[in-house]
Amino acid sequence: MSGPRVRFCPSPTGFFHVGSARTALFNWLLARQTPGGVFILRIEDTDAQRDREEWVEGIYAAMAWLGLTLDEGPFRQSDNLAAHDSAAQKLRRSGYLYYCDCTPAQVEERKGPGQPPGYDGFCRDRGLERSTTTALRFRIPREGVTVVHDVIRGEVEFVNSLIDDFVVVRSSGIVLYALANVTDDRHDRISHVIRGEEHLANAPKQMMLWEALNKATGDVVPVPVYAHLPLLVNEQRKKLSKRRDPVATESYRDQGYLPEAFVNYLALLGWSPRGDEEIVPLSTLIEQFRLEDVSHSPAFFDVKKLRHMNGEYVRALTPDAFIKVSAPWVRPWGCDWRPSDREPAWSEDQFSAALYAKVAPLVQERVATLGEIPDMVEFFFVEDLRYDEPSFAKVITNDPVGRSLIEGAILRYERLTTWEATPLHEVVQELGDEHGLALRKAQAPIRCAVTGTLVGPPLFESLEYLGRKRTIQRLRYALARSG
Numbered sequence: 001m002s003g004p005r006v007r008f009c010p011s012p013t014g015f016f017h018v019g020s021a022r023t024a025l026f027n028w029l030l031a032r033q034t035p036g037g038v039f040i041l042r043i044e045d046t047d048a049q050r051d052r053e054e055w056v057e058g059i060y061a062a063m064a065w066l067g068l069t070l071d072e073g074p075f076r077q078s079d080n081l082a083a084h085d086s087a088a089q090k091l092r093r094s095g096y097l098y099y100c101d102c103t104p105a106q107v108e109e110r111k112g113p114g115q116p117p118g119y120d121g122f123c124r125d126r127g128l129e130r131s132t133t134t135a136l137r138f139r140i141p142r143e144g145v146t147v148v149h150d151v152i153r154g155e156v157e158f159v160n161s162l163i164d165d166f167v168v169v170r171s172s173g174i175v176l177y178a179l180a181n182v183t184d185d186r187h188d189r190i191s192h193v194i195r196g197e198e199h200l201a202n203a204p205k206q207m208m209l210w211e212a213l214n215k216a217t218g219d220v221v222p223v224p225v226y227a228h229l230p231l232l233v234n235e236q237r238k239k240l241s242k243r244r245d246p247v248a249t250e251s252y253r254d255q256g257y258l259p260e261a262f263v264n265y266l267a268l269l270g271w272s273p274r275g276d277e278e279i280v281p282l283s284t285l286i287e288q289f290r291l292e293d294v295s296h297s298p299a300f301f302d303v304k305k306l307r308h309m310n311g312e313y314v315r316a317l318t319p320d321a322f323i324k325v326s327a328p329w330v331r332p333w334g335c336d337w338r339p340s341d342r343e344p345a346w347s348e349d350q351f352s353a354a355l356y357a358k359v360a361p362l363v364q365e366r367v368a369t370l371g372e373i374p375d376m377v378e379f380f381f382v383e384d385l386r387y388d389e390p391s392f393a394k395v396i397t398n399d400p401v402g403r404s405l406i407e408g409a410i411l412r413y414e415r416l417t418t419w420e421a422t423p424l425h426e427v428v429q430e431l432g433d434e435h436g437l438a439l440r441k442a443q444a445p446i447r448c449a450v451t452g453t454l455v456g457p458p459l460f461e462s463l464e465y466l467g468r469k470r471t472i473q474r475l476r477y478a479l480a481r482s483g
């Protein structure tokens, strides 16, 4: 028995939306869980006004990042224009389509109050011929209902009289989405159409086109199983919007989300694995995913949860794997890929792989995304520190106790026989005790002087790795700068 043949067919009109990534993943999971399953990528690039080649590249890059491997394709819809044309002509010859020369204004004018929206069927029986002003419309049956069998939503009924005689081919000769898409799906013998909820209203029209083509061409292809995935919404339960919400998959890659974490999170948008654990390996997703278990209620795209999940994945990496995956952020030179707009503040000469290897485990515990690493380790690699000025003023310039802690630390650090985290810590503990301060307070001016800010990796290990000379230089400089 052959497995499901599924396709992901984005239009290259913008960034790779997280909803598209979810659609691609659900298709891919279905193909992967069944022996003989086939996953196809088809770029629907027939809208010359809106399509751009860079978005096509973006789709390829995002699919590769997510690890959604193809069995066939990538295909380009624009390679199939002749087939779309031929399908339209066969439908027309069999009477499924008719020519119409109404302008939108004329349709509006004819419409009295209380009429349903859309086209009124004026040209259905006028027997017009092809001309430069005639579009081809589909003749929707006036009677009956069309039932879409949707795995997620059950039987969805559409009353035919409420469906418009929609345009299939523009007067310019351009075959529109509904037919182009169906022609290609038939050609590729697609068994399951899995796509976003916004396409549900297209389903009855496309089913009619499919069945009409079965008759008009004699090539009888079973109508596919439909599955319309739930809408993605933001915290306010509003549909995710390009303008308001962070929806570009590329931006998550650039911020340093791990593809494994991102895929795991996407799988939870409308579905969940068995048991209580939501963090599950890809093999479990493939094994447990069932289209029938996908919910039809809107799914909240929760960036906080995604971030948290990413942090868990980051911490679960081995130290070596962490060093490897963080390379594009800390040492982009020579990496195959580097995040856009995120160059480290240090140069290749200033970077030390040996130092980073020591420091990496300290930050691995503290970051949720890889993009947070550069700020956290910058003080190890640059000579000119960036100071968080309000903090510097608060704990050093305007605080005599802070300055005296720094002076004390300089004196005692110069005399230390071993430059290691434990004695470095003990010195500050002692200084704190002498000033009646808890360690957390006592270390604040030291941290600010050496790292430029009040937050960062564990301080005393950091001082150990930074070395005596640089630490003391920075402590002295901070005193000078505060004066």
Ligand code: GLU
Binding pocket: 009, 010, 011, 044, 181, 194, 195, 196, 199
């Ligand atoms: N090109 C359509 C889109 O990007 C595909 C819809 C479908 O899967 O049929 O929304």
